[in-house]
Amino acid sequence: MNDVSPLVNYVTRELPLTKTEEDFFATLLRVKKVKRKQFIDQPDFVSSYRNYVVKGALRAYILGDDGQEHTIALAVEGGFIGDHGSFLSQEPATLFVEAIEDSEVIQISYENEQRLLETVPKFHSYFRLKTLHVAVNIQKRVLSNISQSAEKRYEQFAKNYPQLLQRFPLYMIASYLGMTREFLSKIRNNNT
Numbered sequence: 001m002n003d004v005s006p007l008v009n010y011v012t013r014e015l016p017l018t019k020t021e022e023d024f025f026a027t028l029l030r031v032k033k034v035k036r037k038q039f040i041d042q043p044d045f046v047s048s049y050r051n052y053v054v055k056g057a058l059r060a061y062i063l064g065d066d067g068q069e070h071t072i073a074l075a076v077e078g079g080f081i082g083d084h085g086s087f088l089s090q091e092p093a094t095l096f097v098e099a100i101e102d103s104e105v106i107q108i109s110y111e112n113e114q115r116l117l118e119t120v121p122k123f124h125s126y127f128r129l130k131t132l133h134v135a136v137n138i139q140k141r142v143l144s145n146i147s148q149s150a151e152k153r154y155e156q157f158a159k160n161y162p163q164l165l166q167r168f169p170l171y172m173i174a175s176y177l178g179m180t181r182e183f184l185s186k187i188r189n190n191n192t
Contacts, residue, residue: 007106034105056105074168100168154184
């Protein structure tokens with residue numbers, strides 16, 4: 001079944017829609033099942049979809065010149081994930097977005113999002129606010145990574161996202177926090 005109601009409900013909590021607008025929005029969405037280790041975005045391919053996680057866990061990462069993975073984002077139920085820069089600019093992606101568990105996402109294609117914006121203009125401000133929210137969170141993360149100790153970053157992550165500690169392997173969390181897995185293990189051992 002293609003139940004898109006989780007995303008429709010998520011949006012309508014913040015953006016009041018008429019029944020007609022809600023129904024139109026729902027027609028533009030699709031449900032995609034993603035197997036563990038499957039990619040929904042990859043470098044050199046244009047990101048065609050905005051992705052809302054209904055079930056499962058996904059991560060976005062980039063490979064450094066040395067081949068090391070650098071985790072940029074983690075998402076579980078109720079979160080959005082993708083190569084947002086590629087999606088918005090319709091230029092080739094730089095990120096890998098991979099399912100860590102068997103997952104289900106609700107997607108809206110770039111073309112359908114453009115139709116939505118033309119038909120229901122109030123979505124312009126909604127998406128603008130969501131984009132600004134992402135930008136603010138990225139800024140906070142960058143500032144945290146350059147100004148806080150690794151211990152403090154881990155403490156804040158564990159406090160704010162305890163569910164992610166159970167869902168993602170330690171090396172991915174370490175990468176997200178900008179440290180090695182060994183160093184994160186040492187921090188965790190000192191905190192127990």
